[in-house]
Amino acid sequence: xxxxxxxxxxxxxxxxxxxxxxxxxxxxxxxxxxxxxxxxxxxxxxxxxxxxxxxxxxxxxxxxxxxxxxxxxxxxxxxxxxxxxxxxxxxxxxxxxxxxxxxxxxxxxxxxxxxxxxxxxxxxxxxxxxxxxxxxxxxxxxxxxxxxxxxxxxxxxxxxxxxxxxxxxxxxxxxxxxxxxxxxxxxxxxxxxxxxxxxxxxxxxxxxxxxxxxxxxxxxxxxxxxxxxxxxxxxxxxxxxxxxxxxxxxxxxxxxxxxxxxxxxxxxxxxxxxxxxxxxxxxxxxxxxxxxxxxxxxxxxxxxxxxxxxxxxxxxxxxxxxxxxxxxxxxxxxxxxx
Ligand code: NAD
Ligand code: LMR
Numbered sequence: 446x447x448x449x450x451x452x453x454x455x456x457x458x459x460x461x462x463x464x465x466x467x468x469x470x471x472x473x474x475x476x477x478x479x480x481x482x483x484x485x486x487x488x489x490x491x492x493x494x495x496x497x498x499x500x501x502x503x504x505x506x507x508x509x510x511x512x513x514x515x516x517x518x519x520x521x522x523x524x525x526x527x528x529x530x531x532x533x534x535x536x537x538x539x540x541x542x543x544x545x546x547x548x549x550x551x552x553x554x555x556x557x558x559x560x561x562x563x564x565x566x567x568x569x570x571x572x573x574x575x576x577x578x579x580x581x582x583x584x585x586x587x588x589x590x591x592x593x594x595x596x597x598x599x600x601x602x603x604x605x606x607x608x609x610x611x612x613x614x615x616x617x618x619x620x621x622x623x624x625x626x627x628x629x630x631x632x633x634x635x636x637x638x639x640x641x642x643x644x645x646x647x648x649x650x651x652x653x654x655x656x657x658x659x660x661x662x663x664x665x666x667x668x669x670x671x672x673x674x675x676x677x678x679x680x681x682x683x684x685x686x687x688x689x690x691x692x693x694x695x696x697x698x699x700x701x702x703x704x705x706x707x708x709x710x711x712x713x714x715x716x717x718x719x720x721x722x723x724x725x726x727x728x729x730x731x732x733x734x735x736x737x738x739x740x741x742x743x744x745x746x747x748x749x750x751x752x753x754x755x756x757x758x759x760x761x762x763x764x765x766x767x768x769x770x771x772x773x774x775x776x777x778x779x780x781x782x783x
Contacts (some may be wrong), residue, residue: 459634467765471498471521472710475540475579478547479526480507480696483587483702487546488515490703492522496710503536504525504547514712523669533571537578541713544706545571550589550693551685557590557648558773563590565597565780573600576605582708583612583745587702591615591647592770594726595734596777604781610754611745614709615735618701619694632663643677643722643754644737645766646773652678653766657756670758712741721781725749732767734774 474491478484479502488502492515500522502512527536537543548564551557566589575582582618587716588594595615602608624641632639640660645653654677656665665673676683684694705721712719719741727749740748755763 451597455653459487471496472541472713473497473499473501473539474522474542474706474710475501475503475536475582476774477503477536477543477545478588480511481546482550482692483546483698485511486696486699487544487702488524489518489729491544491698491706492524493520494516494703494707494710495521496707496714497522497720498750499539500524500525501536502683503533505529530570534578534660537574537582540579540582540607542585542706542709543575543579544584544585544587544702546587546698546702547571547576550695551589551681552690552692553686555685557681558776560589561593561776561780564590564594565777568597569593569601569781571666572601574603576602576607580605580607581609581612583614583713585614585616585702587616587698589647589750590773591617592651592734592773593777593780596774597780599726599734600778609745610726613738614705614739614746615647615734616702616705617643617652617722617724618650619698620647620654620677621722622697622701622704624673627680628654628659628663630663631673633667634661639762641677642738642753644735645745645763646724646734646736646770649769650680650762651766651770651773653762654678654755655755655759657759658753667758671744673761674758674762694699708741709745712745712747713743715743720750730763730767732770733772735770 460497474497502508502534508526508528548567620643624643625636625639628641629636629639642655642658645651688704708721709720720738723739724736729735729737738750739746
C-alpha cells in the first residue's frame with residue numbers, strides 16, 4: 446500500500462471510477478499474467494491505446510509495482526492492479542476483452558507441448574473466472590501450447606454453459622509478424638507493404654505460411670520457399686535459443702498481441718473490414734480448431750475465411766500440420782473431459 450493510499454482513494458480513484466462509468470469512450474481490457482515478460486510491455490502498449498478506457502492488470506505476483514509504474518503514464522486509460530486468486534473476479538468483472546499471457550515459457554531444448562502440464566491448469570482456472578465474471582468478453586489466448594490451450598478454454602466455457610466460439614481466439618499474430626518481416630527481407634520491401642497469411646496452428650510444422658498468397662503477389666524459388674517456411678516455423682525457437690534460458694519471445698509478442706487486440710477492439714467498435722489470422726473454432730478443415738484469416742466484428746470472429754488455393758508444397762505442409770494439430774487439440778479436450 447502506498448503511504449497516501451487513503452487520500453488517493455478519496456481524491457482520485459472515485460473520479461476515475463466515475464469517468465469509466467460515464468462511459469468515457471473506449472473498452473475495458475484485462476491482462477492476466479500482466480507482471481510477466483510479455484505482460485509488462487503488453488500492459489504498457491495497451492495503456493497507450495486510445496480505444497482502451499479501463500485497463501485491469503492481474504497476476505499472482507508483482508502487480509502492485511507494475512500497476513504503479515504503468516499508472517503514471519499520461520494516457521487516457523484508468524489502470525487498476527489485482528494480485529492473486531482472491532482478486533481474480535474483481536479483475537474480470539465488466540471486461541470487454543481479456544488477454545491471457547499467463548504461464549511458463551520455454552527454455553532451450555523444450556517444445557511448446559512441454560509447457561502443457563503447468564499451463565493447462567493455469568488456463569483452466571483463468572477461464573473458469575471468465576465464464577463466471579465476464580462471459581461475453583472476447584478472449585485472446587497467448588499461453589502455450591496454444592494448439593491445446595484454446596481447446597481447453599473452449600471445454601471450460603462449454604462446461605459452464607457460456608461457450609461462444611466467435612469470442613475465443615488463439616493468438617497466432619506473432620507468426621504473421623515474423624512472416625511479414627522475413628518475407629519483406631527477401632523481397633527487399635518494407636514489412637508494412639507485405640501481407641503473409643499464416644494458417645494451421647502455433648507450433649513447429651503446424652505453423653504454415655502460405656507464400657503463394659503473399660501480397661504483393663510474389664514468386665519464390667524452391668530454396669527461398671524452404672528457407673522462409675522453416676524460419677517462420679522455427680521463429681520461436683530462434684528466440685528461445687538466443688535468450689539461452691532467460692525465456693522466450695516477449696517484446697515481439699507484446700507488439701503482436703497489441704496489434705491483434707487493437708484489431709479485436711476495432712471490430713468490437715463496429716469498424717468494417719478488420720481481418721487478421723487467429724486460431725479459432727473452424728470448419729475450414731476436418732479439425733475443430735484451425736488458424737486462418739478471420740473477420741473481426743462486434744461479436745468477435747464473425748467470419749472464418751477458407752484457405753484459398755494452395756500449391757503442392759503447401760498441400761504437403763497442410764497434411765503434416767493437421768496430423769500434429771489433431772493430437773494437440775485432443776490433448777486439450779481430454780484434459781477437461783477426463
Ligand atoms: P513469464 O514467466 O515471463 O510471465 C508469465 C506470467 O504469468 C508471470 O508473471 C506469472 O506470475 C504469471 N502467472 C503464472 N501463473 C498465473 C496464474 N495462475 N494467474 C495469473 N498469472 C499467472 O512468461 P512470458 O514470457 O510472459 O510467456 C507467457 C506465456 O506466453 C508462455 O506460456 C509462453 O510460451 C507464451 N507465449 C506465447 C506466444 C504466442 O505467440 N502465442 C508467444 C510468446 C510466448
Ligand atoms: C513464440 O512463437 O515465440 C512463442 O510461442 C514462444 C515459444 O515458446 O516459442
